Amino acid sequence: xxxxxxxxxxxxxxxxxxxxxxxxxxxxxxxxxxxxxxxxxxxxxxxxxxxxxxxxxxxxxxxxxxxxxxxxxxxxxxxxxxxxxxxxxxxxxxxxxxxxxxxxxxxxxxxxxxxxxxxxxxxxxxxxxxxxxxxxxxxxxxxxx
Amino acid sequence: xxxxxxxxxxxxxxxxxxxxxxxxxxxxxxxxxxxxxxxxxxxxxxxxxxxxxxxxxxxxxxxxxxxxxxxxxxxxxxxxxxxxxxxxxxxxxxxxxxxxxxxxxxxxxxxxxxxxxxxxxxxxxxxxxxxxxxxxxxxxxxxxxxxxxxxxxxxxxxxxxxxxxxxxxxxxxxxxxxxxxxxxxxxxxxxxxxxxxxxxxxxxxxxxxxxxxxxxxxxxxxxxxxxxxxxxxxxxxxxxxxxxxxxxxxxxxxxxxxxxxxxxxxxxxxxxxxxxxxxxxxxxxxxxxxxxxxxxxxxxxxxxxxxxxxxxxxxxxxxxxxxxxxxxxxxxxxxxxxxxxxxxxxxxxxxxxxxxxxxxxxxxxxxxxxxxxxxxxxxxxxxxxxxxxxxxxxxxxxxxxxxxxxxxxxxxxxxxxxxxxxxxxxxxxxx
Numbered sequence: 001x002x003x004x005x006x007x008x009x010x011x012x013x014x015x016x017x018x019x020x021x022x023x024x025x026x027x028x029x030x031x032x033x034x035x036x037x038x039x040x041x042x043x044x045x046x047x048x049x050x051x052x053x054x055x056x057x058x059x060x061x062x063x064x065x066x067x068x069x070x071x072x073x074x075x076x077x078x079x080x081x082x083x084x085x086x087x088x089x090x091x092x093x094x095x096x097x098x099x100x101x102x103x104x105x106x107x108x109x110x111x112x113x114x115x116x117x118x119x120x121x122x123x124x125x126x127x128x129x130x131x132x133x134x135x136x137x138x139x140x141x142x143x144x145x
Numbered sequence: 146x147x148x149x150x151x152x153x154x155x156x157x158x159x160x161x162x163x164x165x166x167x168x169x170x171x172x173x174x175x176x177x178x179x180x181x182x183x184x185x186x187x188x189x190x191x192x193x194x195x196x197x198x199x200x201x202x203x204x205x206x207x208x209x210x211x212x213x214x215x216x217x218x219x220x221x222x223x224x225x226x227x228x229x230x231x232x233x234x235x236x237x238x239x240x241x242x243x244x245x246x247x248x249x250x251x252x253x254x255x256x257x258x259x260x261x262x263x264x265x266x267x268x269x270x271x272x273x274x275x276x277x278x279x280x281x282x283x284x285x286x287x288x289x290x291x292x293x294x295x296x297x298x299x300x301x302x303x304x305x306x307x308x309x310x311x312x313x314x315x316x317x318x319x320x321x322x323x324x325x326x327x328x329x330x331x332x333x334x335x336x337x338x339x340x341x342x343x344x345x346x347x348x349x350x351x352x353x354x355x356x357x358x359x360x361x362x363x364x365x366x367x368x369x370x371x372x373x374x375x376x377x378x379x380x381x382x383x384x385x386x387x388x389x390x391x392x393x394x395x396x397x398x399x400x401x402x403x404x405x406x407x408x409x410x411x412x413x414x415x416x417x418x419x420x421x422x423x424x425x426x427x428x429x430x431x432x433x434x435x436x437x438x439x440x441x442x443x444x445x446x447x448x449x450x451x452x453x454x455x456x457x458x459x460x461x462x463x464x465x466x467x468x469x470x471x472x473x474x475x476x477x478x479x480x481x482x483x484x485x486x487x488x489x490x491x492x493x494x495x496x497x498x499x500x501x502x503x504x505x506x507x508x509x510x511x512x513x514x515x516x517x518x519x520x521x522x523x524x525x526x527x528x529x530x531x532x533x534x535x536x537x538x539x540x541x542x543x544x545x546x547x548x549x550x551x552x553x554x555x556x557x558x559x560x561x562x563x564x565x566x567x568x569x570x571x572x573x574x575x576x
Contacts, residue, residue, distance in 0.1 A: 015357050019418045026421055082498055100421070101505030107419075108485045108504070111354035112221050119287045120224040 003135035004122035156230035164213025169552035171205025176545025189456035197253035225281035240270035260313035290366035294346030301338025357418035424513035428477025435469025
């Protein structure tokens with residue numbers, strides 16, 4: 001298992017949570033939607049901070065690349081946090097149109113972000129970090145509590 | 146480490162848009178041409194009208210949209226950064242537009258002289274495009290089955306253009322080449338080696354992404370592209386060997402591959418995790434069902450050669466492939482890409498959260514599904530018109546209106562992008 005395998009597995013986990021939250025809200029089941037959305041937001045936040053606090057700094061130290069791919073990924077995390085905030089607002093006001101629109105946007109942003117990470121950035125991290133202890137810390141943070 | 150990997154994922158928004166905005170209007174021209182010609186335009190694939198229609202769709206609609214989509218897609222999906230995409234788009238797109246009009250004019254009015262102007266324009270535009278995109282695809286550090294399909298697709302485009310140029314020059318200058326065989330090989334490379342290879346390479350990424358499906362089965366992604374290449378090379382033998390007895394066997398293999406890809410896509414969509422439907426997922430479904438209809442029709446053609454001897458049969462296959470598969474899949478993709486790109490580029494202005502419109506506000510959902518329904522009706526009418534020439538004018542009109550509606554929806558997306566951009570800037574000034 002490479003250092004970034006837990007992150008790839010966690011992407012799939014977040015996809016599942018996203019589908020549940022979107023489906024519940026689209027069906028007007030707001031109570032289930034709220035629960036599923038809270039879980040999604042929590043897990044995405046865990047994912048973002050794991051990368052921002054552990055993986056990216058380790059990669060930047062190992063390679064000296066501070067304004068490259070990791071900076072772009074941090075920017076996309078900011079955009080996704082913005083969309084999650086929009087979804088949260090729509091959920092509170094039971095506005096399914098706005099929720100659906102923000103969710104649809106988040107899905108594509110999230111998927112193309114994951115694609116870039118899994119196809120390009122993670123392999124670069126695996127190469128640069130080798131047997132670094134970062135892997136163990138990522139497993140600890142991302143494992144279901 | 147990877148010095149050429151800039152990670153600046155998105156080219157300027159004008160790069161894909163200048164291709165996307167033009168594409169549907171070639172579909173409109175095709176519909177008008179059909180409505181105007183009426184009757185026997187679809188009697189055989191060799192009528193001047195049928196040849197002109199084929200190229201209006203293949204080069205005018207499909208190639209325009211595919212070039213724009215590729216310039217947008219490959220940096221994001223496979224980390225392949227294209228050299229100066231804006232410059233490339235500014236040169237390639239207008240040259241392609243002009244070359245297409247000249248080619249179609251030459252075919253429609255039987256004026257091969259026009260080909261002698263079209264061919265150098267095509268070679269310049271698409272030669273440049275192929276070189277720039279191929280360089281990007283070969284220099285990326287990424288590895289995926291999608292990437293291999295895209296690399297083979299760009300090779301397929303190069304071969305299609307070279308064969309097409311050879312055919313056009315042969316017609317214009319009157320030198321002798323095996324026209325019928327060369328045309329079949331040119332068509333196979335265009336539809337299979339370029340169009341389908343690109344569609345497959347893109348699907349491996351976007352079908353799981355947009356609908357949260359499982360990934361495509363590894364046996365399919367591993368074998369589809371190389372087998373397709375092998376089959377196309379074997380198919381091309383007919384230029385040099387006469388007669389080729391195993392051509393039906395190659396055709397059967399190709400049909401099996403198409404059915405494997407289309408059935409896998411439909412199955413993945415059916416078992417998807419995301420339950421929300423949108424115009425893109427429905428359009429993809431129409432495309433895959435058309436592909437299966439193509440496979441069944443093609444199998445009938447092979448098994449009952451007498452039935453297939455009717456020249457209308459090839460036109461039937463052409464309608465399924467061009468209007469049913471490719472126009473559908475491309476329309477669906479544009480409906481997903483443009484709203485997202487609008488959103489992405491508006492984000493770059495750093496708007497406050499409350500001022501940021503989401504993707505659903507870029508093209509109204511009703512307008513997209515309404516247009517989709519009309520497109521399906523137009524495809525059904527086109528198929529019926531192949532056997533009932535009396536329906537040709539109606540089918541042409543329906544296709545023209547459907548493509549105009551598509552074009553109007555895309556123009557609307559650009560208009561809304563500009564409006565939101567002005568609103569965000571005005572809000573920033575007041576802060």
